[in-house]
Amino acid sequence: MDASGAPPLLLAAAAFAAAALVWLFVARPSRRGSARLPPGSTGLPLIGETLRLISAYKTPNPEPFIDERVARHGSGVFTTHVFGERTVFSADPAFNRLLLAAEGRAVDCSYPSSITTLLGPHSLLLTRGPAHKRLHSLTLTRLGRPASPPLLAHIDRLILATMRDWEPAATVRLLDEAKKVTFNLTVKQLVSIDPGPWTESVRREYVKLIDGFFSIPFPFAHLLPFTTYGQALKARKKVAGALREVISRRMDEKLVDRAADSGEDEKIEKKDMVQELLEAEDGSFSVEEMVDFCLSLLVAGYETTSVLMTLAVKFLTETPTALAQLKVPYSFPVLYLEVCQGYPTNQPKEEHENIRDIKGKNQPLEWSDYKSMPFTQCVINETLRVANLISGVFRRANTDIQFKDYIIPKGCKIFASFRAVHLNTEHYENARTFDPWRWQSKNKLQNAVGASLFTPFGGGPRLCPGYELARVVVSVFLHHLVTRFSWEEAEEDRIVFFPTTRTLKGYPINLRRRPNSVA
Numbered sequence: 001m002d003a004s005g006a007p008p009l010l011l012a013a014a015a016f017a018a019a020a021l022v023w024l025f026v027a028r029p030s031r032r033g034s035a036r037l038p039p040g041s042t043g044l045p046l047i048g049e050t051l052r053l054i055s056a057y058k059t060p061n062p063e064p065f066i067d068e069r070v071a072r073h074g075s076g077v078f079t080t081h082v083f084g085e086r087t088v089f090s091a092d093p094a095f096n097r098l099l100l101a102a103e104g105r106a107v108d109c110s111y112p113s114s115i116t117t118l119l120g121p122h123s124l125l126l127t128r129g130p131a132h133k134r135l136h137s138l139t140l141t142r143l144g145r146p147a148s149p150p151l152l153a154h155i156d157r158l159i160l161a162t163m164r165d166w167e168p169a170a171t172v173r174l175l176d177e178a179k180k181v182t183f184n185l186t187v188k189q190l191v192s193i194d195p196g197p198w199t200e201s202v203r204r205e206y207v208k209l210i211d212g213f214f215s216i217p218f219p220f221a222h223l224l225p226f227t228t229y230g231q232a233l234k235a236r237k238k239v240a241g242a243l244r245e246v247i248s249r250r251m252d253e254k255l256v257d258r259a260a261d262s263g264e265d266e267k268i269e270k271k272d273m274v275q276e277l278l279e280a281e282d283g284s285f286s287v288e289e290m291v292d293f294c295l296s297l298l299v300a301g302y303e304t305t306s307v308l309m310t311l312a313v314k315f316l317t318e319t320p321t322a323l324a325q326l327k328v329p330y331s332f333p334v335l336y337l338e339v340c341q342g343y344p345t346n347q348p349k350e351e352h353e354n355i356r357d358i359k360g361k362n363q364p365l366e367w368s369d370y371k372s373m374p375f376t377q378c379v380i381n382e383t384l385r386v387a388n389l390i391s392g393v394f395r396r397a398n399t400d401i402q403f404k405d406y407i408i409p410k411g412c413k414i415f416a417s418f419r420a421v422h423l424n425t426e427h428y429e430n431a432r433t434f435d436p437w438r439w440q441s442k443n444k445l446q447n448a449v450g451a452s453l454f455t456p457f458g459g460g461p462r463l464c465p466g467y468e469l470a471r472v473v474v475s476v477f478l479h480h481l482v483t484r485f486s487w488e489e490a491e492e493d494r495i496v497f498f499p500t501t502r503t504l505k506g507y508p509i510n511l512r513r514r515p516n517s518v519a
């Protein structure tokens with residue numbers, strides 16, 4: 001996807017779809033008489049189907065929970081009762097598309113209060129209406145353009161620095177390493193601070209904050225400082241305090257700069273998220289708004305990007321032919337090359353070695369290199385499809401919503417499941433197998449995004465603003481990993497889906513530096 005062209009286009013398409021939707025949902029007279037809630041069972045009183053859902057998601061194969069219900073009710077949309085509330089569950093791509101596009105109109109996103117407290121009132125995830133629109137497009141402009149040279153150079157440099165810390169033969173927990181590098185990168189992009197004592201002390205608190213998101217807080221947990229949630233609230237204050245200090249300093253500097261008109265070089269170097277915020281809306285954002293905003297970006301990209309990195313490596317390890325295609329010489333049957341668009345036939349076909357050969361050993365990656373990793377993009381898409389880091393999104397109906405013969409009443413909670421669509425054999429052949437090659441036959445999956453058959457980053461007004469950045473970071477990481485190291489699993493590890501998607505042991509691997517690689 002082209003970084004400069006796609007987001008506005010996507011947004012325009014979303015706006016169009018949303019306009020059409022207002023007509024569909026609101027303008028059409030509802031046929032209340034015949035319409036009803038989608039079919040379903042609400043399970044045991046009070047806890048509903050929560051326990052069944054959680055136990056399904058704790059197994060390596062949670063799909064039956066959805067499969068069973070879809071089969072039983074003969075519908076991709078059914079009613080269940082999870083996390084204390086009646087919830088309409090959608091496994092239907094058409095309904096998911098409507099829900100994503102209707103954000104801010106017929107539906108609004110919905111988070112439990114325990115989470116909104118941790119995020120802070122000015123977080124992008126909680127902002128609504130016109131303010132959300134402005135902040136979202138600002139974020140998309142900033143993060144959706146990792147092509148800008150300093151940004152890609154930072155990514156390249158920080159990822160290499162992490163790998164240099166690994167011994168020539170080391171056992172690492174890949175998820176831990178991925179988290180470190182993701183955190184360092186995000187801090188760099190937000191406030192231009194390089195890893196050091198400051199990032200280290202913020203990270204210690206930050207990790208406690210993240211734990212809070214995945215604890216299930218009981219009433220009054222915030223009053224009990226020894227609970228995970230209570231710890232998280234304390235940690236939030238410290239992280240916010242550290243950010244507040246940096247942002248206040250930058251505000252002061254800006255005033256001085258204005259007076260002195262300092263050198264251009266420094267301005268370019270400081271072109272980070274805080275700079276963007278300081279310049280936006282005629283500098284009218286308050287410190288607290290900027291703090292919440294930065295904190296929510298730090299949170300939103302952390303687990304997702306680091307788990308994506310880890311699982312891409314895990315799937316590649318388990319699919320040696322795919323890994324081979326990424327790094328070592330590989331001979332392609334001619335027929336295969338024809339379906340494989342974008343692959344110049346006169347070049348060797350191993351993606352990353354090839355880039356290194358052309359660039360020489362120590363040259364940092366550039367945008368054009370990122371653009372010449374087509375198979376890596378297939379691997380990343382396939383990892384996103386199979387792993388479903390964000391399994392879906394919660395919405396709440398602002399009005400009665402009609403879909404097919406059903407009416408979903410105003411106030412009802414709705415879950416748009418991406419996982420149910422991504423793993424449905426109707427939409428993907430052998431849907432539960434990791435098969436990166438499926439992305440090469442473009443004509444087959446061309447409409448996957450348009451038809452909401454592939455929505456790992458959501459869509460509509462809340463489309464993930466980090467979607468291109470996450471791809472770039474993981475691509476650069478894979479590039480340096482496969483050209484410098486070989487590895488095998490140190491212990492058997494498996495994926496779990498609750499409370500979040502990750503591997504049970506953080507994927508420990510034995511690394512060996514490849515003999516002719518650079519340090």
Ligand code: HEM
Pocket residue numbers: 109124125126136143186296297298300301302304305308389390393394455456457458459461462463464465466467469470
């Ligand atoms: C593999 C990586 C990622 C995945 C799978 C992912 C997925 C998503 C999804 C599905 C949403 C939509 C939520 C909704 O509609 O309610 C979202 C929103 C968001 N993402 Fe990501 N994300 C990833 C990486 C990132 C990164 C790297 C950042 C930033 C540094 C980021 C920042 C955000 C923010 C701020 C939102 C909220 C947007 C809004 O509410 O307007 N994400 N993400």
Ligand SMILES: *[C@@H]1O[C@H](CO)[C@@H](O)[C@H](O)[C@H]1NC(C)=O
Pocket residue numbers: 158159160161162163180181184195196199200201203
């Ligand atoms: C990233 O940060 C961690 C902890 O803050 C630090 O230990 C590590 O050295 C940093 N890594 C890089 C690559 O700079």
Ligand SMILES: *[C@@H]1O[C@H](CO)[C@@H](O)[C@H](O)[C@H]1NC(C)=O
Pocket residue numbers: 001374377378381439440445449454
């Ligand atoms: C991967 O998915 C994105 C949507 O997230 C899509 O735009 C892109 O074309 C896909 N890449 C490949 C190689 O199919």
